Amino acid sequence: MIGSNIQTAKRFLDEGKLVALPTETVYGLAAKAIDANAVRRIFEAKNRPQTNPLILHFGERKLVNFYVSAFPLRLKQLADAFWPGPLTLLLPKSDQVIDIVNAGKDEVAVRIPNHPMTLQVLKELNYPVAAPSANPFGYISPTQASHVDEQLGDRVNYILDGGNCENGIESTIVGIRNNQINIFRLGAITADEISNVTGEVVSLHNSSSDPLAPGMLPYHYAPRTPIMIEEEWKERWSETHLGIIHHSWAKADEMKHSIRLSTGNRWKSAGSRLYQSMYDLDQKKLEGIIIQRFPNEGLGPTLNDRLKRAATPKHNG
Numbered sequence: 001m002i003g004s005n006i007q008t009a010k011r012f013l014d015e016g017k018l019v020a021l022p023t024e025t026v027y028g029l030a031a032k033a034i035d036a037n038a039v040r041r042i043f044e045a046k047n048r049p050q051t052n053p054l055i056l057h058f059g060e061r062k063l064v065n066f067y068v069s070a071f072p073l074r075l076k077q078l079a080d081a082f083w084p085g086p087l088t089l090l091l092p093k094s095d096q097v098i099d100i101v102n103a104g105k106d107e108v109a110v111r112i113p114n115h116p117m118t119l120q121v122l123k124e125l126n127y128p129v130a131a132p133s134a135n136p137f138g139y140i141s142p143t144q145a146s147h148v149d150e151q152l153g154d155r156v157n158y159i160l161d162g163g164n165c166e167n168g169i170e171s172t173i174v175g176i177r178n179n180q181i182n183i184f185r186l187g188a189i190t191a192d193e194i195s196n197v198t199g200e201v202v203s204l205h206n207s208s209s210d211p212l213a214p215g216m217l218p219y220h221y222a223p224r225t226p227i228m229i230e231e232e233w234k235e236r237w238s239e240t241h242l243g244i245i246h247h248s249w250a251k252a253d254e255m256k257h258s259i260r261l262s263t264g265n266r267w268k269s270a271g272s273r274l275y276q277s278m279y280d281l282d283q284k285k286l287e288g289i290i291i292q293r294f295p296n297e298g299l300g301p302t303l304n305d306r307l308k309r310a311a312t313p314k315h316n317g
């Protein structure tokens, strides 16, 4: 059921049911985070391994303090700067966090999302919700209510329709390793924006040394149609039935299944339409989708990270 009733969303969450909630990044598949059976339903609905921890979502800072055992100053600065917003912090968990939420790790991921309807729901609850992106495991994250309905509609009790997600790209995940700010997942907030707040250089966390941080599974976010990432337009594509997603290929605009993400260097606006474009072209069952690589400025590194994952075949052994 899709609707826009805050109280209905709250009631289902209170009952331990699944509710898809809009956020400024992507839609989340939410359940009461203090109820192990409710959280288990998230993993079942998504077909997601329970070794992959979930993010706790809060409506206000006060409640966060019950679920973490420490809040390092530099991460507090980031929270002050970006919450509510597309920033997820890895913090030492308190004993209020049940194992199924964070896969029994020492840290728990937390964020306060910035979407007016979801903030209203969360502020009415006296517990956080656990929520991964509301897509089947490995598939593209949903940026509108209809994506959730088409992929998981029969497994979700209620989809709160909050329109198109403003950022359309997941939150940036930040934590501390070796006393340094690390980015665990590039996201809607750029590395420069993070280091402008803390005044230090941030490192990209090397996930190959930490295989249990499945946030970094290479084949996340992939459409079913094969994806190819390219720098330059190739003339031979104009003869084919390929999908094209680009930002500056004039020739591509003449093709039937071509989507231009933005005019000029408006990477935020390009990012907000990237998943939706992959999703739409994926429904057309084309032979392949060619996506133009983004320059390494602004959101470019985040968007290229998602392209790389989308281009990694799921069944590569």
Ligand code: TXA
Pocket (backbone or CB within 6 Å): 023, 025, 026, 027, 028, 029, 052, 053, 054, 055, 086, 088, 090, 102, 105, 107, 108, 109, 113, 131, 132, 133, 134, 169, 170, 171, 172, 173, 184, 213, 214, 215, 216
């Ligand atoms: O923008 C977002 O972050 C969206 C919206 C719904 O909030 N959520 C989202 O959740 O993208 P999900 O589960 O699809 O991705 C979160 C990633 C997971 O890949 C998980 O491995 C990582 O965060 N993660 C969560 N808790 C973690 C932890 N304690 N340590 C390391 N990684 C963690």
Ligand code: MG
Pocket (backbone or CB within 6 Å): 132, 133, 141
């Ligand atoms: Mg996800």
